[in-house]
Amino acid sequence: MTLLLGDIVPDFKADTTTGPISFHDWIGNNWAFFFSHPADFTPVCTTEMGRTAQLADQFAARGVKPIGLSTDSVEEHLKWIEDVNDTQNTTLRFPIVADPDFEIAKLYEMIHPGESQTAAVRSVFIIDPDKKLRLSMTYPMSVGRNFDEILRAIDALQTGDAKGVALPADWRPGDRAIIPPSVSNADALVKFPQGFEEIRPYLRTVYIDEA
CATH class of the missing domain: 3.40.30.10 (Glutaredoxin)
Structure with a gap:
């Protein structure tokens, strides 16, 4: 198995x-x-x-x-x-x-x-x-x-579940998160009213601690 x-x-x-x-x-x-x-x-x-x-x-x-x-x-x-x-x-x-x-x-x-x-x-x-x-x-x-990595990974998993985000390389609590490409800009503005940065259409980052 x-x-x-x-x-x-x-x-x-x-x-x-x-x-x-x-x-x-x-x-x-x-x-x-x-x-x-x-x-x-x-x-x-x-x-x-x-x-x-x-x-x-x-x-x-x-x-x-x-x-x-x-x-x-x-x-x-x-x-x-x-x-x-x-x-x-x-x-x-x-x-x-x-x-x-x-x-x-x-x-x-x-x-x-x-x-x-x-x-x-x-x-x-x-x-x-x-x-x-x-x-x-x-x-x-x-x-x-x-x-340190085990705790960081747990934080990332739990944050992703709670906030509906993805987490970038080397992410730690307090860093910017990533809005999944499956979420439209219109929906992202509703979900993250604090605003987000669009680096590329597929790469949008947000401070979730500001929500």
């Missing part, structure tokens, strides 16, 4: 460090940041788990629930969390899924044989409240994720 943007993500039941979950029920009406790591007690993974914990308030402010996964057991996860908290000066509270039989990792295509037959690569899935996949990224085992 290939998981494509816009697809409903597969549901699953699993044991986690905070107890058993049914994934769709666990997401509820929130967004989810579902991410995998190769193994517990490894250096890059430790920094990523710590960074996710450090950003708990940032995720919560966006209505996003983080959840990790590796092909280790709950017992191993719980022991490792102590190391994460100690070395990264944080308190990790989000769940980490145990997947010792690789069932969920295979369901979400986290096992890439060119990297490993048993360990998950660094997959990222941003999932909306409708349980649809909105963004996916895959990092190799040796490279940690850019959490």
Whole structure:
């Protein structure tokens, strides 16, 4: 199965460090940041788990629930969390899924044989409240994720949904957004009474914070 943007993500039941979950029920009406790591007690993974914990308030402010996964057991996860908290000066509270039989990792295509037959690569899935996949990224085992980009991408997705706009390269909150070509100028003036700049007929930008 290939998981494509816009697809409903597969549901699953699993044991986690905070107890058993049914994934769709666990997401509820929130967004989810579902991410995998190769193994517990490894250096890059430790920094990523710590960074996710450090950003708990940032995720919560966006209505996003983080959840990790590796092909280790709950017992191993719980022991490792102590190391994460100690070395990264944080308190990790989000769940980490145990997947010792690789069932969920295979369901979400986290096992890439060119990297490993048993360990998950660094997959990222941003999932909306409708349980649809909105963004996916895959990092190799040796490279940690850019959490600034993960938060920026979430901001862009949520802004696009709320305002009906597209977001340009390197966009950050407060920057100009793009009016989709499918919106006529007449409709754009109604939707964005603050006005917009027409750089080309297909490229119109607007400050949505002025709306």
